[in-house]
Amino acid sequence: MKTNYFFKIAALLLVVSTLSCSSRSSNIGVEGLTIEVSDNVIYDQSTVEFKVVNGGGDDVTDNATIFVDGVDIEGDSYLFTGIGARTITAETTLDQADPVIVEVIEPSYTTKMLIEDYTGAWCAWCPVVTKGIIDAHAVPVKGDHVIAVAIHNGDSMEFSLESQMRSQFDVTEFPTATLNRTPTFWIKNNVTLNMDIPQALAFLDPVQPVGLAINSSVNGDNVTADVKVGFDLNQEDLKLVVFLLENGHVEEQLDNTSYFGGPGLVPDFVHNEILRKSFTDVFGDVIPEQEQRAGNVYEVSLSVNEPGVNTTDWDIVAFVVDQAGEVVNVQKAKVGTDQDFD
Template identity: 50%
Template sequence: MKTANFLKMMMLFLAIGITSCSSNSTDDGGGSGSGNGNGGGSSALTLEVSKSRVYESDAVTFTVRDANGANVTPASVITVDGTAISGSTTIFTSTGVKSAVATIGSETSNTLSVEVISPSFTTKALIEDYTGAWCGWCPRISQGIIDVHNSANGDDVIAVAVHNGDAMAFPLESQMRSQFGVTGFPTGILNRDVRWASVSGDAMNISQPLSLLNTTREVGLAINSSLSGNTVTATIKVGFDFDQSDLKLVAVLLENGRVESQTNYTNNFGGGSSIPNFVHNDILRASFTDIFGDVIPATEQVADGVYTASLSVTVGSAVNTADMDVVAFVVDASGEVVNVQKAAVGTNKDFD
């Protein structure tokens, strides 16, 4: 009899234990569901940002996600340096490191830092002037370049004269013409992207190249050069405000002050059919790099970094070495100029 009672008690204890374990294993936090911050660890918020380093004028967009990765931005309050922003997109009005966080009810996200900077570099533009001393309409662009340089900020538009069929001809000009679709003279190409438009037989559209100065550039250049005999050595630096990719560096040598007769069909420079003592400037004489650019290593194209190239080139004895310039520019993957710099040989032109 005692044995039977003992067995009944054992069965009762086992039943209670099994029932207790089953109840604990199916506990879902009271059935409150996920994503409401009340259970299951699903209330965690993650704050993301479209850019972590921006200019003052750039918009940044924040995104808030719950623990399941769902976008809960519309239900969130996002604050930057303790002040709530309207919506999820904002433009910063001052520089510095900004601290952002998101909340939904009592739940708080991670804290993100956004660095806001001012542009480091002056925007400059490039005119490549396809010309020749035999070309009667070419003084139209020569005059146009003078008019640009006489305009406000016009010195930030840098000219390179690519000569054809005369004593100043550049050996690679045919490859350049082929690359950029130049089929006639004169032709002006702006930033290796668009053609410079004329407004008459005598004048160019001056506002067109000047308008290129209105875009903020994330890349800048510095040039330091010296002359020894007929060899020019140049140190070119490329600076980056933000991470970049697929950029190339082009560096060329120009000659100034070359006096050669110039055929003229325009009313410029006195209007004569020939200008016997025409002063040619910005003559493309040599290239330190591939004329279409040397690749800048990907590891060097980083925010707040500087890439340095040491280059040299030797020019012929006919070149006026007393008045030469180095022009360096960066092109993107499409070949378009990103930014450009110019400095007289023998001088140091820092980032500006």
């Protein structure tokens, strides 16, 4: 009797064990099926890539069907058209993933571009670039989105870190103007003495996912700039640069052109957009990674001391640069004013 009892118990344990193992085997890689997207927030006409992962962390994309708004798609990517929230899910023969939302948005920010003019009052051909900046500003609509900074060498307006900037951007002669801090310099026609305006304005064509706002105040010789950086889409490795500029400074200028009263020495030349101080490192202060998320606004308050600063002749220029040091977007505001995102 006792032997028979043990046989029954052993048989029962074998059945339970078999059923238990069978149940676990059927659930391996099934429970917790998820779908991953390359971006959760995108612009219209953008492609998103998908990856389906099982509960064990295995990539099962090839064995899954992916749905966008309930319609199955071919492959593991999809070109989104139209603004709004889109629902993404996926299923295998054994499980279905919880839905993921991809938000398709319109750009929030106007693209602006930066010209940095390496110049000097002693440089007789530098007024060619000055005239080019004036011409660029004069272009309807687009001209309002061109922002210039004059970085002086060898005169009373010289910027203290000018030589480091020249070295960083491989500026070896005067005049030289950089466009959005890219390796491509602004082209000058040596025959007509005109700058290539379409070349500069072409930098306004890309849609940029980052925008800036500036609010500043003056207290004696102290200038405070409250700068905001807004993000439409997730970004990484961005830095912020903020400059203080002076306008309307009258000082003689050598001029080999006839644009400003030359050729010869022009005693009452009006110098504008002169870089006087930098609120940040001239190559950028790091924006914290956690701040560079879609829909977020990064805020920072910065101050400098500059004798003679006022709300009539001075501007603040703020711009964001990427990992390569190239400008993503730029904003400008007169000191003492509030320039919102645009």
